[in-house]
Structures are given as C-alpha cells and as structure tokens.
Amino acid sequence: MRLILGVLALALATGCAIDTAGPARAAERFSAAIAARQSEAACALLARKTAEKLPDSGQTCAEALRELNLGDPGGITEVNVWGDTALVRLAGDTLFLQRYTDGWRGKAAACEPVPDLPYDCEVEN
Amino acid sequence: MSRIRDNALSIAFMALFLVCLAGQALAGMLDYNEQQLVGGGQPVGYLDYITSSNFAVNVAENWQSEYLQFLLFILFTIWMVQRGSPESKEPGEEGAESDEKQQIGRYAEADSPAWARVKGLRLWLYSNSLGLTMGAIFVLSWLAQSVAGVASYNAERLGDLRDPVSWSSYVTSPDFWNRSLQNWQSELLAVLSMVVLSIYLRQRGSPESKPVGAAHTATGVEG
Numbered sequence: 001m002r003l004i005l006g007v008l009a010l011a012l013a014t015g016c017a018i019d020t021a022g023p024a025r026a027a028e029r030f031s032a033a034i035a036a037r038q039s040e041a042a043c044a045l046l047a048r049k050t051a052e053k054l055p056d057s058g059q060t061c062a063e064a065l066r067e068l069n070l071g072d073p074g075g076i077t078e079v080n081v082w083g084d085t086a087l088v089r090l091a092g093d094t095l096f097l098q099r100y101t102d103g104w105r106g107k108a109a110a111c112e113p114v115p116d117l118p119y120d121c122e123v124e125n
Numbered sequence: 126m127s128r129i130r131d132n133a134l135s136i137a138f139m140a141l142f143l144v145c146l147a148g149q150a151l152a153g154m155l156d157y158n159e160q161q162l163v164g165g166g167q168p169v170g171y172l173d174y175i176t177s178s179n180f181a182v183n184v185a186e187n188w189q190s191e192y193l194q195f196l197l198f199i200l201f202t203i204w205m206v207q208r209g210s211p212e213s214k215e216p217g218e219e220g221a222e223s224d225e226k227q228q229i230g231r232y233a234e235a236d237s238p239a240w241a242r243v244k245g246l247r248l249w250l251y252s253n254s255l256g257l258t259m260g261a262i263f264v265l266s267w268l269a270q271s272v273a274g275v276a277s278y279n280a281e282r283l284g285d286l287r288d289p290v291s292w293s294s295y296v297t298s299p300d301f302w303n304r305s306l307q308n309w310q311s312e313l314l315a316v317l318s319m320v321v322l323s324i325y326l327r328q329r330g331s332p333e334s335k336p337v338g339a340a341h342t343a344t345g346v347e348g
Contacts, residue, residue, distance in 0.1 A: 049165035083280035118286040125165045
C-alpha cells in the first residue's frame with residue numbers, strides 16, 4: 001500500500017509540480033527580441049535543432065528570422081508546462097519550448113493552431 | 126535460517142520484483158532518451174527518469190491490471206465455480222459460506238484472528254479485507270496511471286506541437302484506454318489459462334496444481 005501511495009505521490013508531483021517561471025522568462029526574452037527586430041538575439045534563444053533548420057542554404061538563422069518578418073508576439077497570456085516541454089501563449093503568437101541543461105529554449109514559434117493536428121509553425125525543428 | 130526458509134516464496138518474489146523494476150527503469154530510460162534525441166530534446170539521467178511521469182505511468186498501468194486480476198479472481202471464485210479446477214470450490218458451494226465453515230463468531234478457533242471472533246463492522250471488514258485491499262490498490266494504481274499518464278501524454282503532445290489535454294479528457298482518450306485494456310486482456314487470459322489448463326494438466330509438487338493422479342473431474346483439490 002505504501003508503494004502505491006508513493007507512486008501516486010510521485011505521479012501527482014511529476015504531473016502537478018509546475019515551474020512556469022522558467023519558460024515564461026524564456027518566452028518573454030524571445031518575444032522582446034522579435035519585437036525589437038533583434039534577430040541574432042532571438043536566434044540565440046532557439047533550440048539548436050530549430051536554429052539549424054530555420055535558414056535556407058547560405059543563410060544565417062538571423063537572416064532567415066528577419067525574412068519571416070514576424071510581428072510583435074506581445075505579452076504572455078498562458079503558460080503550460082508538462083515535463084521538459086512547455087507551451088506559452090502570447091497575445092500574438094504561440095511558442096513551444098524545451099528544457100535543456102542551460103535553460104528553456106524555443107522549439108517552435110509563430111505557430112497557428114490547426115484543428116485536430118499539430119500547430120503550423122513558421123519556425124520549428 | 127528457518128525464517129528465510131519459512132518466507133522463501135515472498136523473499137524470492139520481492140527480489141525478482143525489485144530486479145525487474147530496476148531493469149524496467151534502466152530500459153525505460155534508454156528508450157526515453159532515444160525518443161528525446163529524435164525529438165530534439167535532451168537525454169535524462171537515471172534519477173530524473175525514475176521520477177518522471179513516463180516511468181510512473183508505465184509502472185502504474187501494469188500494477189493496476191495485476192491487482193484488478195487478483196481482485197476479480199478473488200471475487201468471482203466466491204460465486205462461480207469451474208468443475209475440475211483446483212482454483213475453484215466444488216460445484217454447489219457457491220456463495221459466502223456458513224459461519225461454521227468460515228470459522229467466524231462462535232465457530233472461531235482458539236488461534237483464529239481476533240476480528241474473526243467479533244461481530245458487526247469489524248467482522249465484515251476482516252471478512253472482506255483481502256478483496257477490499259486488492260480493490261483499493263487497484264483503484265489507487267489506476268488513478269496514479271491516469272495522473273502520470275496525462276502528464277506523460279501532454280509532454281508528448283507538446284513535443285509534437287499539439288495542445289495539452291485536461292485530466293478529464295485524458296481518461297476518455299484512446300491512450301488511456303489502450304494502456305488499460307491491453308493490460309487487462311492479458312491478465313484475464315492468464316487467469317483463464319490457469320483455471321482451465323489446471324483441470325487437465327499437472328505440476329507435481331505445486332499447490333497450484335492438483336496431485337498428478339487426481340481425476341480431471343476433481344475440483345478444489347490442491348497438490
């Protein structure tokens with residue numbers, strides 16, 4: 001019985017002990033960089049795989065991000081964290097983040113919802 | 126030494142359980158880390174993995190089904206028989222049985238448990254304590270599966286750039302029921318196999334089998 005209660009407590013802890021501050025800070029920094037047209041700074045906040053996939057051949061991440069001409073994502077309206085992943089809704093965007101040892105990084109940005117399917121994101125890995 | 130011998134069965138199963146649980150955690154971590162790398166995530170260590178929702182849901186989904194299996198076996202064999210099976214009572218003995226046969230109340234023996242000698246709620250609780258405990262562990266494990274399951278499922282969904290779902294949506298989702306039913310069907314098949322095969326087959330020396338020479342029609346006889 002104690003083992004079961006332990007697993008239940010573990011499940012509740014892993015499911016409910018939510019640290020939303022980390023992803024919220026990362027999303028705020030990314031949003032501020034996009035709003036200020038600081039593409040290099042925004043790229044530095046992306047996950048490595050996302051930053052590598054974004055540019056076309058011969059382009060840098062910052063050039064590719066500038067070319068997308070993303071609008072001001074605005075302030076945070078909702079933060080959802082599950083394990084090492086997070087979804088942050090902003091007034092004008094939806095961001096997906098992933099936790100790494102050096103903190104939260106953007107996995108996908110400029111995302112539009114698609115009913116019953118994954119979000120359609122202009123920036124994704 | 127005799128204490129170990131007297132408890133050899135429990136010790137053996139506890140040791141195997143712990144080895145398998147540790148093995149599951151290791152294999153689960155390696156599998157999880159493979160998926161993390163594919164999804165652009167970061168591998169986790171052993172301690173991080175055994176406190177993750179992924180490990181918790183995989184443990185809990187198996188636990189709940191095992192306790193459900195034994196709960197059903199304990200309850201069904203009160204009222205249902207299988208002629209020829211050592212797992213069953215004799216046909217005609219269906220039901221909760223008399224106080225005399227159950228050695229309760231005034232029929233209790235000198236070495237009967239204290240709550241078998243009393244009346245009322247304590248006797249009722251003790252009379253059903255095995256089923257109640259198995260049932261409680263089943264319900265708690267299944268609840269743990271649902272809570273850890275929604276956390277693990279939502280982490281996967283966010284990784285796939287999809288919206289998370291609520292607990293109430295998760296417990297009606299295909300993921301939850303696939304995890305539950307795939308375990309239930311295998312447990313029920315195992316019980317069915319035990320009940321039916323033990324009519325015709327024998328394992329010499331095992332109390333789970335009839336004696337080798339017992340008739341196929343002999344019911345409730347253990348070797």
